[in-house]
Amino acid sequence: MSVHHILLLLIIGYIVFSIDKKQEYFPVPTVLVLIGITLSPISYFANISITKDLIFHVFLPALLFISAYQFPTMAWKKYKYIIGGLGTIGLLLTIAIFGGFVYLIGNLFIQISIIAALLIAAILSPTDPVSVIAILKKSSSDRNTADIVEGESLLNDGTSIVVFGVLLSMLTQGTTFSLSGFVSEFLLVSLGGVAIGIAFGWLMSKAVHYTDHRQYQVMLSIIVAYGSFYLGELMDVSGVLSTVTAGMMLSYEFGKNIKEDHFRDQLDGFWGIIEPTILSIIFLLIGIQSARYLVFSEWQLAILLFLGSLIVRFLVITAMTQFHSTWKTYMSLRECAVIAWTGIKGTMSVALVLGFEAATDKSSEFISIIFVVILLSLVIQSASVYPLVKRLKGS
Template sequence: MHPVQVFELIFTMLLAILALHWVALRLKLPPAVALLIGGGAMAFIPGLPVFELDPELVLVLFLPPLLMDGAFFTAHAEFRRHIAGVLSLAIGAVIFTTLIVGVVTHWLMPNLPWAACFALGAIVSPPDAVSARAVLQTVKLPRRLSTLLEGESLLNDATGLVLFRFAVAAVLTGTFSAGAAAGQFFVLALGGVAVGAVMGGLWMFLLRRLGHDYLTIAASILLCWAAYISAEAVHVSGVIATVTAGLLFGWFQHTVFSASIRMRAGAFWQVMVFIFEAFIFILIGLSLRGVLDRVGGIDVVLAQMAVPVLIIVLAMTVARFVWIFGSDAVLSLLRSLGGKRAQPLGAPAATVLGWAGMRGVVTLAVALTLPDAVPGRDFMLVTAFAVILVTVLLQGTTLGALIRMLGLKEDEVPHARLSASQAEEAMIVAQKNVVEKLAYDGDGNLVHPQLLERYTRRAAVAAIYTGNESAHTDRINAHFDVILAAVAAGRRELMRLHRAGDIDDEALHALERDLDIQEIGALENRV
């Protein structure tokens, strides 16, 4: 394909992303569902070439920034509090699902070597970070459940990739050592943590010294690839390295970034992640035609593979439920024996956790890396694609309804010692104390009376509001509605002055930025 045609195809895909995302919003569907269906439909447009994903390129291009985004915004306190549950899902559930899928596959296809069966289990076992993010953004969950799902999606790819590598090696060499595999897993994991910590530390050192907003933003974007590529270069887990670097970056960005950098970088990063996520589901859909062509068409799939594939999908789904409900039963038992730290989820939350196992691009990319010499490669590729379709289209579209049916809601009482309003009061008091000191000159004369009055007033209002939020909701909203009306009036006058030629573009942009900040603040502070 000519380079110009490649660009035109990418441009068409971007237009399709915008249209499909808009349709998903209108139909109240997870955007991932619309993008996956739309990509699959585009794959069969006459004249469009057969699209084949390069699995190595997909992993190194898309996975690092999306893992970094998840790690960057991880709530560290919640993550540490539920680390045991996260590891149970990211390691225990992945290994258990791999074993169950391997056993069921060998039962269905006795001629397929055990190692190949477990390779398929490793391919389909880890839920995907991108798919989880895409669906979780559309639903509201209790904080513990969100933490478990987000933490699992950050780490489970590493487990699945390691299991896959050992299973493929066993297929090709005919040998396997469980002890060696376990030892290698810990080496890869600890090595990934070490590389991620080193790269994160180096990047923090670099960002503090660049001294330029755009350079800092550009360098911060590159951290995810730097951590991933560096880790893979020394043969440790790039996934864990990226997550570690992202956790460090998210923890220290509050002191590394200035206010202007944080606002600009946040906007740029969110748009980039939006495009990357959307591209992944479009690309998965586009690859459907190539998968079908490889195995002989849809007729071959339906006639020879449909039943065993559906059984494997069912086994994979059931295995996740068995692990989650079994783990919850153990927690209930420990609780009944006096273990105060054991906090079972309960049946409703465990049901949602079991159903939220969407697979995505990692499953397909890993399947595409299977060597041609692996027995059953085409069947594994079809199964991987079917797993993605079923989990995203079925689980993704019904997860919200399941949450509503089971009555799960966001936590009303946060686990933090202070509420947001209490923290805001403490922040305002600290600001008032500084203003009180700086409002007077060296001779004790008051030189900033208006500032002192403003911050004293803010502290008094915060003291009244804190602890009585619900009683003041209507008054607060009315207050910010007035501010929004004033901003709108100011914006109209500013545009009138500019259109009349009374002010130049430089003044327009400067004053418009001030109005934008006022409007954003008012919108975000409405209850």
């Protein structure tokens, strides 16, 4: 991908984001993906591709840091148990149940092992709040749902990667599943990532006081975003959770002192430019890449898996919240339905399916099924969030 390609994608992305600023409701990621699909047949874009490493090591740390740093500290304090439960136990339950569904339904169409079915579930279970948070806030005066969706997404990205890594090694190396081994590996990778993130975020929140130069303060935030991620990966723990925790820790430390507002202003200004820049490139690339997988014979299976993922997510969220006396006060069945519907597949799912394709010998049709489920989620769910929330909340 050349500099000319990047500049052209940025121009398209900035135009779409400019239109978004003037509209009450405009699902930017969905529009960018659809534009990317229309660009794909053009020969100028024929050699453009997106890889797992590009998403995972270049784009993802920045996007995770932005979401974590901007996530309201008060919302985390208020909903930490719901967010923590849905982002960890809830995701594990979703992968287990949806994996069983993929295995049963998938084998009616193609041959699929239970491990491969669970891997597909792990790929399609993490959620991407970028597409829906702004829409949720516009469609309802109640910020609770948006905060829970955003917080859950930050955690379930890290959880899904850990599960995906364990399952992928089982598939490629032929190892057998061990519950005790899985739990120990999961705890080591997850807690290790959180520990690095806490330490990194705290150190950087103190280091920022040693310079009065705004440029250096912004540079320190870049070190937090990428340094915590790469350090986590270097230590064989979750780089995603390291970055998320570091971002939230930095925000928490700044939030303790009102004098830190000028730091926030500088960081918000910088990352407020970086976020739409990254999103413009990544969603256009997702559209261009996914267009190459749309011609295949198992569309019926892809549609069934898309519907199944929604049903399983709704059932898990409902079961975890409606039978808990405290959580039930925050979330009615309507809120459960909204949160289930806004669990849109996005950047993380694309990164995982590309990693899955690179590490296995699965046919292009197999990968196409997963890509189509992601596209259906991005397009259908994003486009219908606004009318759905307005209808369910009666506002």
